[in-house]
Amino acid sequence: MQQIYYQNNNQYFTGKLDSFNQLISNCQKCSLSKTRNNFVFGSGNPNAKIIFVGEAPGKHEDLTGSPFAGRSGKILDQNLSLINMTRKDIYICNVLKCRPPNNRDPLPSEVDECEPYLINQLYIIKPKLIVALGRVAACTILKTKEALKNLRNKIYKYGGIDLLVTYHPAALLRNPNLKKNVCDDFNLIYKKYIQ
Ligand code: SF4
Numbered sequence: 001m002q003q004i005y006y007q008n009n010n011q012y013f014t015g016k017l018d019s020f021n022q023l024i025s026n027c028q029k030c031s032l033s034k035t036r037n038n039f040v041f042g043s044g045n046p047n048a049k050i051i052f053v054g055e056a057p058g059k060h061e062d063l064t065g066s067p068f069a070g071r072s073g074k075i076l077d078q079n080l081s082l083i084n085m086t087r088k089d090i091y092i093c094n095v096l097k098c099r100p101p102n103n104r105d106p107l108p109s110e111v112d113e114c115e116p117y118l119i120n121q122l123y124i125i126k127p128k129l130i131v132a133l134g135r136v137a138a139c140t141i142l143k144t145k146e147a148l149k150n151l152r153n154k155i156y157k158y159g160g161i162d163l164l165v166t167y168h169p170a171a172l173l174r175n176p177n178l179k180k181n182v183c184d185d186f187n188l189i190y191k192k193y194i195q
Helices: 017-024 059-064 070-081 108-125 135-142 169-174 176-194
Strands: 050-054 091-094 129-133 156-158 161-166
Touching: 017 108, 050 108, 050 135, 050 176, 059 070, 070 169, 091 108, 129 135, 129 176, 135 156, 135 161, 161 176, 169 176
Parallel strands: 050 091, 050 129, 129 161
Antiparallel strands: 156 161
16 A cells, blocks of 8 residues: 555544544645535445545535435446445545536646545555546546556556446446446456455
C-alpha cells in the first residue's frame, strides 16, 4: 500500500470508517468544496470484500450525499444481483468525494488532493477486490489513457489489492448492448472472488 499524506500528516487514519468520514467531511482541499451541495464519502459494508469505485458524485449523489443514487444506481443494483449481492454486501465510493460542476471529468489537481482519502478508505476496509466503474475511474486510478475495452478482463494491482475494470452503470443506460460485456465482467468477479 502506498503511503498517503492525510492532511499533511503523512500517516493513515486507522480508526473506524465512520470516524474517518466525520473527520474529512468538511474538506476544503480543492475548489469543489465551494460548489458541492454534499460531500459524498461512500456507503455500504465497512467489512466488504469488494469495493466499487466510480469517478465522482453526479447530480443525484451531490443532492443526496449518497453514492450511485438515481438511475445508474438502479443499474448497479441489477448488476450486483448477477452475483447474488446487494449494496449491504459491498462498499461503494468514488475517487472524488465532491461533484465536479456539470459532471466534467476530474482535474488532475483534484485527484491529487482527493485520492489519498480513497487510499485511506481501502486501508481501513481492506477489501480483496476493487472494481473500477467506467473509463474515467479506471484511467484515474491506473494512471493510463487506455480505452476501457482494453482494460477489461485483466487483473491489476492498486495499493497491493486486486483491481478489475468494468463499465460504469450509466454506460448501460446509454448503450444497453453493453449488458453482455458487463455480465461477463461480473461473472469473472463471481468466479475469482466469491465462488
Ligand atoms: S473533492 Fe476531495 S479534496 Fe476536493 S474538497 Fe472534496 S473531499 Fe476535499
